[in-house]
Amino acid sequence: MSRQVRCGLALVALAALGATLVVAVGGLEPFGHYPGPYGDVLAKVVPGERHEGQLVAATVLDYRGFDTLGEELILFTAACGCVALLRLRRRERGSDLPAHERPLPSFAARAVGGALVGPVLVLAAYVVIHGHLTPGGGFSGGVIGAGALVLAYAAGQRVRLRRVGSIAMLETAEAIGAGGFAALALGGLLAVGATMQNFLPLGTSGMLLSAGTIPVGNLAIGIEVAGAVALIVAEFLEQALLEERPEADHSSQDAGLDAPRR
Amino acid sequence: MTALQATCLIAVAAIGTLVVLTRDPLRQAAVAGIFGLALSALFLSVQAPDVALSQIAIGAIVVPVLVLLAMAKIREHDQ
Numbered sequence: 046m047s048r049q050v051r052c053g054l055a056l057v058a059l060a061a062l063g064a065t066l067v068v069a070v071g072g073l074e075p076f077g078h079y080p081g082p083y084g085d086v087l088a089k090v091v092p093g094e095r096h097e098g099q100l101v102a103a104t105v106l107d108y109r110g111f112d113t114l115g116e117e118l119i120l121f122t123a124a125c126g127c128v129a130l131l132r133l134r135r136r137e138r139g140s141d142l143p144a145h146e147r148p149l150p151s152f153a154a155r156a157v158g159g160a161l162v163g164p165v166l167v168l169a170a171y172v173v174i175h176g177h178l179t180p181g182g183g184f185s186g187g188v189i190g191a192g193a194l195v196l197a198y199a200a201g202q203r204v205r206l207r208r209v210g211s212i213a214m215l216e217t218a219e220a221i222g223a224g225g226f227a228a229l230a231l232g233g234l235l236a237v238g239a240t241m242q243n244f245l246p247l248g249t250s251g252m253l254l255s256a257g258t259i260p261v262g263n264l265a266i267g268i269e270v271a272g273a274v275a276l277i278v279a280e281f282l283e284q285a286l287l288e289e290r291p292e293a294d295h296s297s298q299d300a301g302l303d304a305p306r307r
Numbered sequence: 308m309t310a311l312q313a314t315c316l317i318a319v320a321a322i323g324t325l326v327v328l329t330r331d332p333l334r335q336a337a338v339a340g341i342f343g344l345a346l347s348a349l350f351l352s353v354q355a356p357d358v359a360l361s362q363i364a365i366g367a368i369v370v371p372v373l374v375l376l377a378m379a380k381i382r383e384h385d386q
Contacts (some may be wrong), residue, residue, distance in 0.1 A: 076308050077353075101357040172360070180356035188364035189324060195372050282378040 095243065097259060098251040102177045106262040110241025114230050117266060121223045124273035131280045150199065158200025165193040173267035177256045183263040187222075187270025194275045198282055215276040222269025229262050315349035332378055340371040 074080055084100075091103045105113050149155070167192035176182030229241070236244035241258070248255030322342045329335040343366015350359035 117350075180359065181360050185357075185360040185364045188361075188368060192364070192368045195368070278372065278376065281380065 078116030082274065092250065095259065096247040096254040097177055097255050098250060098286070099177050099256075101180070102219075102259050102263065103256070104184055106259045107241055107243065108235075110230065110262070113262075113266075114226060114241070116227050117223060117269060120270065120273050121219065124219060125275055127277045128280050155200050162193050162197050162200065165196060166190060169193065169267075169271070173263055174253070174260070176263035176267075177259040178251065178253070183266025183268075184270050186263075187267040187272075188274055190267070191269035191274035191278060195278055198278075212276070212279060215272050215279060218268050219276055221290045222265050222267070222272055225265035226262060226269065229258055229265060233258070309352070311377045312349070312352045315345070315352045317344045319349050332374065336371045336374040336378070339374070343367040343370065 087100055087104060087108065089099055091100050095103045095107060097103045139270075150158075169186045169192075171186075172181035172189060173183055176186065229305030231240075233242035233244055234240050236242075243257035243259075244258040245261065247257045251258075254260070319342070322338070322345045326335060326338050326342050329338050343362060346366055347359040347362040350356075350362055
């Protein structure tokens, strides 16, 4: 297809898209006046049914919890696919990796990054555990936790990613989180007859231990998301790390690595 | 619409355009991270703190980091 034809097609498509958008935006409610009933219904129902002031968490983990289960498994599958691809490539390439030292990051990067790893981990735990009381929850908290790993890497690439231990640990975290959330959905089905329905004591609204299954679900999602994102990053980084280790170092690493991986 | 919301909307539009206009992928990753932050400010200004938090996590952490990692991978492949 020649350039002119392509440009013509693109212009026609863009014009059609633009016209449709203008019509659609013209038919919208005024800014800030969403007419749907669900928000109002949930706002009335949630405090009594779930002893919970955080409507978003209650919606995501109970009223549309089945969707969340699907999203959870999407992330799980995506991480598995990513890891499988990267490992396949590594095995194909074998161990003829160029060995050269990576330059150490600047002092500023090491100092700031190193100082932030701990606080970032605490923040992640806070966001996950308070997901049913304040904005946040398992997903954001989990990603923040995985961000701590990236920080540690940026702070000086000698992250002791002991290949066997750390990867197995991340895999386990991902699996436990996903399995825990699925078990929560199943528990509702078995105990009260509906997926993601609450089957734990509700407690007093606003307390840390309240709202029944919601904090448990947040915890499961947090562990799963942190494990999945950290696993993807670690698989990427590990290859980068491997290539940058001195010869003697990575041959011993490889030997230790292959066995538990099969 | 308040002045804050209008400012956030304009910032999102402007930085979004900047992301498209940045041609070097390395810089584009950084600009995309800033775009993610602007988007989260917009979400916060329309009173959606949960979405804003997720947006910070995804837009400012995961997406730029994955782009950088993928670029490192490609460079390593080229060598």
